[in-house]
Amino acid sequence: MTWFSIIVSGIVTYFSRMAMVALIDREMLGTKVKEVLNYVPAAVFPAIIFPGVFFNDFGSLVEITDPKIYGAIVALVVGFYSRNIIATIISGLLSYWFIIFFLLK
Amino acid sequence: MLSKSKIFFKGTVAVLPHMLSVIPFGIITGAIGVELGFDPILVYATSLIIFGGASQIIFMQLLSGGASSLVAITSVGVINSRHLLYGAVLSEYLEKLSFIKKLFISYFIVDQGFAESNKYIKKNKNLSNPHYYILGTGVTLWFCWQLSTISGIILGSFIPEELCLKFAIPLTFLAIIVNDLRKLDHVFVMLVSGFASLILFDAPFKSYIILSPIVALIAAFIMLRLKK
Numbered sequence: 001m002t003w004f005s006i007i008v009s010g011i012v013t014y015f016s017r018m019a020m021v022a023l024i025d026r027e028m029l030g031t032k033v034k035e036v037l038n039y040v041p042a043a044v045f046p047a048i049i050f051p052g053v054f055f056n057d058f059g060s061l062v063e064i065t066d067p068k069i070y071g072a073i074v075a076l077v078v079g080f081y082s083r084n085i086i087a088t089i090i091s092g093l094l095s096y097w098f099i100i101f102f103l104l105k
Numbered sequence: 106m107l108s109k110s111k112i113f114f115k116g117t118v119a120v121l122p123h124m125l126s127v128i129p130f131g132i133i134t135g136a137i138g139v140e141l142g143f144d145p146i147l148v149y150a151t152s153l154i155i156f157g158g159a160s161q162i163i164f165m166q167l168l169s170g171g172a173s174s175l176v177a178i179t180s181v182g183v184i185n186s187r188h189l190l191y192g193a194v195l196s197e198y199l200e201k202l203s204f205i206k207k208l209f210i211s212y213f214i215v216d217q218g219f220a221e222s223n224k225y226i227k228k229n230k231n232l233s234n235p236h237y238y239i240l241g242t243g244v245t246l247w248f249c250w251q252l253s254t255i256s257g258i259i260l261g262s263f264i265p266e267e268l269c270l271k272f273a274i275p276l277t278f279l280a281i282i283v284n285d286l287r288k289l290d291h292v293f294v295m296l297v298s299g300f301a302s303l304i305l306f307d308a309p310f311k312s313y314i315i316l317s318p319i320v321a322l323i324a325a326f327i328m329l330r331l332k333k
Binding site for chain 2: 001003005006010014020041049053054059083087088094097
């Protein structure tokens with residue numbers, strides 16, 4: 001079943017890459033659609049970020065003192081100023097580890 | 106006139122700075138796949154068959170969290186709809202290619218490669234073989250992605266559970282959108298999506314992952330309307 005899902009996802013992904021290049025006339029995509037497609041990353045990724053930070057493994061809201069929230073805030077600030085992908089991830093992880101291994105021990 | 110191999114090589118060089126983010130992202134993707142409990146072969150298969158970091162992570166996270174295949178596949182489709190935009194832009198440069206070549210080159214259309222190709226081809230309008238540039242970026246990114254996810258899969262089996270590497274998932278996606286944090290319209294769409302995901306989190310079949318982006322895209326559409 002997992003193999004099946006991987007293959008179908010692969011086909012879907014490939015189709016998204018290929019459709020406008022090989023199948024569909026690019027004029028079919030109106031300016032409005034293009035403008036909205038610009039927002040796809042902004043529309044998709046927060047739906048992974050927010051639950052990943054604000055929910056625990058059991059699907060309930062975490063408390064305001066949860067280390068994940070502080071890790072995310074550090075990553076957000078570092079990311080905003082550095083605009084660097086690795087710095088964002090590493091700063092978030094390090095501050096999170098610092099809290100769970102040192103402050104909470 | 107630049108030869109084909111020179112144009113290809115230029116594409117390769119253009120994406121090298123992106124390796125600083127692509128390689129760690131690949132390692133994280135591989136390591137997270139293993140941490141989520143997938144067979145290493147399956148994790149690697151996503152790199153080869155899906156070949157898109159964000160889609161691979163979301164796909165594995167959803168399936169391991171008990172989402173149905175349908176939800177996992179649909180969310181991959183939603184994430185990748187941005188490729189339509191890339192394809193629409195690049196198709197202008199690929200018009201002269203045969204159908205088979207178009208099918209081949211499409212597999213290599215990825216974010217960083219698109220960004221560099223589009224910049225370069227726009228500047229060098231009378232290139233005779235712009236597709237070699239696109240291929241140069243795509244093939245280079247492909248190799249680095251395969252190698253870095255394999256390294257991540259190997260590393261992942263050594264990373265202790267206590268590190269809670271799962272937290273790298275939201276951080277990775279935060280890092281992807283970090284460049285858009287200065288654009289207020291994008292931040293607005295992000296907030297709509299984020300809060301929608303918190304409200305819709307308990308919707309059946311993990312459908313929040315599809316519903317929240319749809320809500321946010323509708324918000325984006327309305328926002329564009331009001332702006333005019």
